[in-house]
Amino acid sequence: MKVHNVEMIMSAVRPEQYPTEGYPEFALAGRSNVGKSSFINKMIGRKSLARTSSKPGKTQTLNFYKIEEKLFFVDVPGYGYAKVSKTEKEKWGGMIEQYITSREELRAVVQIVDLRHPPTKDDCMMHDFLSHYNIPTIVIATKADKIPKGKWEKHKKIVRTTFNMEIHEPLILFSSEKGMGMDEAWREIESRM
Ligand code: GDP
Structure with missing residues (x-):
């Protein structure tokens, strides 16, 4: 999809604040x-609409991006930041869990991982959580430009096995730097609209 129109709707912490379209x-x-954030910005063709976070773990709201009056990207706060307090983590968990497990409009969760490294414990917890609730998942392995092409398959395989992914579950190599994987990611998203 070529994106022309994006509207940053709101930051929500409670279901009453979610969009009603x-x-x-x-x-x-x-x-x-x-x-x-780099993934979102690349996909919507903006330089910095989604803020690239200088302070990890800072965004504690759900941010809705309305795209072409057709769909929403919902930016979920980053997980696994060690310095966030226990209370903050619990608040994070509660809000995300509520959204992910009860939101009718949710078609899939796009889970972003770093192609360079095996998924971390936090990545696995998130992935398990999504499979547990039968939420369709699109895994994006980003920063592919930081790895030589000859090693992509090997790293892909590590992500697949660490996540216990089934063959039909999509895993897309991506690079926000090079724009790689964009068409495939859009195809995957649009096929679920
Ligand atoms: P967020 O905290 O997950 O939103 O991460 P950001 O989008 O802010 O990215 C974190 C850092 O990784 C920034 O310095 C980005 O420039 C860099 N980065 C993100 N995606 C890519 C990519 O595909 N390739 C490269 N080389 N760097 C990237």
């Missing part, structure tokens, strides 16, 4: 600093 929603989840 009824458009399909795609939530973006990832460890702090994994490249989630």
Whole structure:
């Protein structure tokens, strides 16, 4: 999809604040600093609408991006930031869990991981949580430009096995730097609208 029109709707912490348009929603989840904002910005063709976080773990709201009056990207606060207090973590968990397990408009969670490293414990917890609730998941392995092409397959395989992914579950190599993987990611999203 070529994106012309994006509107940053609001930051929500409670269900009453979620948008009411009824458009399909795609939530973006990832460890702090994994490249989630860069992914969003690349996909919507903006330089910095989604803020690239200088302070990991800072965003504690759900941010809705309305795209072309068709769908929403829902930016979920980054997980797995050690310095966040226990209370903050619990608040995070509660809000995300509520959204992910009860939001009718949610079509899939786009989980962003770093292709360079095996998924972390936090990544696995998130992935297990999504499979437990049967939430369709699109895994994006980003920062592919930081790895030589000859090693992509090997790293992909590590992500697949660490996550116990089934063959039909999509895993897309991505690079926000190079724009790689964009068409494939949009195809995957649009096929679920
Ligand atoms: P967030 O905390 O998950 O939103 O992560 P950011 O999008 O702010 O990215 C964290 C850092 O990784 C920034 O310095 C980005 O420039 C860098 N980064 C993100 N995606 C890529 C990518 O695809 N390739 C490269 N080389 N760097 C990236």
